Amino acid sequence: MMSLPLSTPESRLHAVRMRIARATIEAGRKAETVSLLAASKTFDAAAVRDLAACGQLEFGENYVQEALDKQTQLADLPLVWHFIGPIQGNKTRAIAGHFSWVHGVDRLKIAERLSAQRPPGLPPLQVCIEVNVSGETSKGGVALSALPELADAVAALPRLQLRGLMAIPAPVADRHAQRAACRQVRLAFDALNSRGHSLDTLSMGMSADLEAAILEGATIVRIGTALFGERIYPG
Numbered sequence: 001m002m003s004l005p006l007s008t009p010e011s012r013l014h015a016v017r018m019r020i021a022r023a024t025i026e027a028g029r030k031a032e033t034v035s036l037l038a039a040s041k042t043f044d045a046a047a048v049r050d051l052a053a054c055g056q057l058e059f060g061e062n063y064v065q066e067a068l069d070k071q072t073q074l075a076d077l078p079l080v081w082h083f084i085g086p087i088q089g090n091k092t093r094a095i096a097g098h099f100s101w102v103h104g105v106d107r108l109k110i111a112e113r114l115s116a117q118r119p120p121g122l123p124p125l126q127v128c129i130e131v132n133v134s135g136e137t138s139k140g141g142v143a144l145s146a147l148p149e150l151a152d153a154v155a156a157l158p159r160l161q162l163r164g165l166m167a168i169p170a171p172v173a174d175r176h177a178q179r180a181a182c183r184q185v186r187l188a189f190d191a192l193n194s195r196g197h198s199l200d201t202l203s204m205g206m207s208a209d210l211e212a213a214i215l216e217g218a219t220i221v222r223i224g225t226a227l228f229g230e231r232i233y234p235g
């Protein structure tokens with residue numbers, strides 16, 4: 001089998017879409033149940049524009065100022081912006097005002113501020129709670145034991161719509177270990193729905209583990225490297 005040249009945004013996007021399609025087939029799921037979020041942190045507005053020209057319209061950003069700069073430069077495009085980075089208390093107003101989705105909510109104080117600061121003219125902010133599954137490297141995320149109480153409180157906030165859970169499992173090469181981490185998130189999601197929530201979003205799966213995440217029920221995969229190439233952090 002000849003491999004595609006992955007030197008263009010279009011070929012990289014095609015390759016990622018193929019991986020998603022194959023994984024949904026393996027999982028016995030419909031292709032349209034998984035959506036692709038392009039994690040564009042550190043890549044400039046031109047790179048986002050190139051991908052948008054290929055039909056990718058959902059983008060995830062981690063750093064507020066970097067994101068706002070790109071949004072200004074790309075204001076002519078119908079893009080949907082997700083905030084996927086850690087949320088500092090002094091950034092909630094900018095996040096509430098400039099994003100459609102926030103994936104990393106992990107404490108009530110932050111959720112309350114986002115709800116209070118969501119501008120009246122915009123629809124409710126779409127929110128995922130980040131959970132800290134065992135082996136997770138990031139310090140973010142609520143412990144599974146504290147999740148039900150946080151989910152109840154977040155769901156009650158007027159200007160937020162709680163959509164589901166997000167996780168950043170520790171990078172491991174082994175597919176079974178990848179799946180085990182994602183399965184914990186899925187089980188927590190199912191448990192919340194059994195308790196009366198109506199969550200429809202599982203945000204998990206990155207460039208290295210999107211197949212495992214889809215096999216465990218991911219509905220949004222957040223892909224950076226496989227779409228844009230290796231990140232180079234300034235400084």
Ligand SMILES: *Cc1c(COP(=O)(O)O)cnc(C)c1O
Binds near residue numbers: 085223224
């Ligand atoms: C950067 C980032 C991604 C994308 O990671 P890749 O491994 O480059 O695909 C996904 N989710 C979050 C929260 C990120 O910060």
